[in-house]
Amino acid sequence: MLGKKSFFLIMLLGLMVVFAACGREDENTNQTSNDVENESVSQDEKVINFMHLWPEGSSRQHHMIVQEIVDEFENDHPGVTVEMEILGNEQYKEKLSVIGASNELPDVGMTWGGGFLDPYVSGNMFANLNDLVTDDFIPGTTDAYTVDDVVYSLPLELNITPVYYNKAIFDQYQLEVPETWDDFKAVVQTLVDHGVTPITLGNRDAWTGSMWYMYLADRIGGPSVLTDAINRDGSFEDPALIQAATEIQELVEMGAFINGFNGIGNDEAKGYFINEQAAMYLMATWDLPEWTTNEDNPQEFRDSVGYFKFPTVEGGAGDIDSYVGGPGVGLFVAEDSDVKEEAKAFVSYFVERWGEMSVINAGVIPATVVDTDGIDLPQMYIDILNDLNEATNLTLYADVQMSASAADVHLNQIQAIFGGEVTPEDFAARHEEALESEE
C-alpha cells in the first residue's frame, strides 16, 4: 500500500508531465508565431487571406486560373503573399455566414449580390470599392452589389439562362425550336406522347424551378413585374404573376418535368440531360463548358446540344431578348482587414486578369467586356456573347433579390406550386405575407 505522501508525489509527477507537455507545446507555438513576426518585420511581408469557392476537384479550370493570377500577383508585388482557403460552393456559403457572425472574415473573399449582401453591409463588414469600378464592366453588372450607391463587391461572372435542348431527340420526333409558348407546349406534348421526358429539373434546390416561374412572369407581365413585386412597388397578386404560377401547374400536369423533380438535386437533373434521358434543361450559361469543352462528356452528346431563348407568351408583355440571369460571385474586401490597401490592389488586379483569361481558359463569361475578335471560342459562346449584347433586360434571380428569409419562403413555395400543394392564389398570398412582414 502506498503511503499518502508517496501517492501524492506520484500524482504530482504525473501532473507535472502533463503540464510540462502543454507548456512545451505553448512554447513551440509561440516560437513559430515569433518566427512569422520576425520575418514580417525583417522583410515587411504582408499576407492577404483569400477565400474562394473553386476547389480543384470540381472546378478545375477556375482553380487553375485563380492559382495563376495569384502567382502573377505575388511576382509583381514582392513582399505580399496571398494565402488561399478553398471550399465548395455550399460549404463556402455556410462558412462565410459562420465566420461573419464571429467577425473573422478573410481579407478578400467571394460573395453573391442582392439580399445575400444585406447582413454584411448592415454589419459594416465589407469595404467600399467605388474607386475600383472601371468602364470595363458591362453596364449594370455592379448594380447587384450596390447598396445606397456604394459598391461592395466586384463581379467576376455574368450569366444568362437559355433553354438547352438535345438536337438529336428533337430531330427524332421532327420538332422545331419553339418560339412561342403554344409551340413550346406542343413540343412538350409530342415528347410526352412518345414517352420521352421533356424537361429535366432539379427542384430539390428550388432556385431551379424559380427560374421557370421567373421567365413566365417576364414573358406574361413584362420585365419589371416580378422585380416590382419583390421591392414592393407591385404585388405578387398581379394577374400576370398568378397566371405564371398557373402555367407552371399546367406544365406539371402535362408531365413536362421529370418524374420526382422535387426530390432531385440540380446536379442529378443535369445528369439526366447528359445521359440524354431528357430533351430540355433550363440552366444558366455557367454550364456552357459542359456542352462544349468538357472532355468528360461524350463528343456525340456535346455536338447534339443546342440552345434557344425562352419562348414568348402570346399576348404577353415580355420580349424574347429579356433574360433571367445576373452576375454570379464577386470579390469583396473585408472592412477591418489589416492589409486593406494590398487587398484592394489584389481585387482590381484579379478582376482585370480574370476578364482576360476566364472566357478562354474556363469558359466563364466575365462581367467585364470581352473582345471576341481574334479569340478562338466554341460557336455556342460566340452566340451567347452576341445575345448578351442584344439583351433588352436582365432580371436578377428572384431568390437573390429577396432577403434571406423571404427567399426561403419563395423557394419553399416554388416547391409547393410545382408539387401541386398550393393554388396560384395561395402561392401569391404566401409571398405577400413574407414580403409585407419585412417592411
Place this chain on the structure above:
Amino acid sequence: MNKVMSNKWVIALYVLPSLLLLGGLVYIPIVLTGYYGLMSWDGIGEMTFIGLDNYSRLLQDSTFWLSARHSFLLALFSTLSLIAYLAISLILSARLKGSELLRKIYLIPMLLSSVAIAQLWIKIYDPNNGMLNSLLTFLGVENPPAWLADRSTVLIAIFIAIIWQYAGFYIIIYSAALKGIPYSLIEAARIDGATPFQIAYKIKIPLITGVIKVTIILAIVGSLKYFDLIYVMTGGGPNGASEVIASYMYKEAFGRYNFGYGSAIGFALLVLALLTTWLIQKLTASKDELQY
C-alpha cells in the same frame, strides 16, 4: 488509498479538468444559447433585447410544431426499430455459424460518414434511375413512388435510411450486453427444458433491461436532435415535408440569419429532449433490478 480519495481536494483535482472542459464546451454555450434566444439578432450586427418574443413566436409557429412532429415520429420509429435490433442480436448471440461475420457486416454502416450514407440512399431512391425503383419496375409495379420527392413518402424513406445507419451501433451494444450473461444460466435453463424462445424472453431480455433502457433514451434523444441525413438528402423539403427541429433551427440561424430565433429553437429542442428523457426514466423505472 481510501483516505486519499476521500480528501475533497483530491476529488476536485480529478474532477476539475473534465468539469472545465464540459463547462466551457457544453454548459456555457447552453446558457448563451438561452440568452441569444432572448435577442433579435442577425448573427452579424447589433443585438437587441426583445424578452420572450422569440419564445412566444415559437409557440405559434406552425412550421416549428410540424418539424417537432417529424422529430417525434422519428423518435417513435427508432424506438420501435430497437425491437428489430434486439431480435437480431439475440439470434446472433445464439452461437450460430458465421454470426461473427454477420456482426461485422452489420457494423459497416457505422463506419461510413453520414454524407456518404446520404449520397448512397439518394442514389437508391432516385425516382427514375434508382436501384429501388428499377427493382419495383422490374417486378411489374407501375408508377413506383418518387420517394424523396413525394410529401407522403419522404419521411418514411429517410427513416429507413436512418434505421439502417444505426443498426450496427445498437446491435453491437446489445451483443456486448448479451455476451455478459453467464453461460451457466442458459445451460441450466436448457437442462430444465426451456425452448430457445423462452431462454431469450425469460432470461436474456430481463437480464439486460438496464442496457435496453439506456438504448431507448439514446435512440429517442438522438432522434430528437437528428440532423445530418435529412439535411443532405432533402434539405427539409419538399416544402418542409421532412423538416425536423434541428434542420429548422439550422435554417433559421444560418439560412435566414435569424440567430436569435434559431437560438430559441435550439433551446426549445434542449427542453424537449430533457423532458422526454425524464419522462422515459419515470416510465421505465423499476424497483428491483435483476441480477445474476
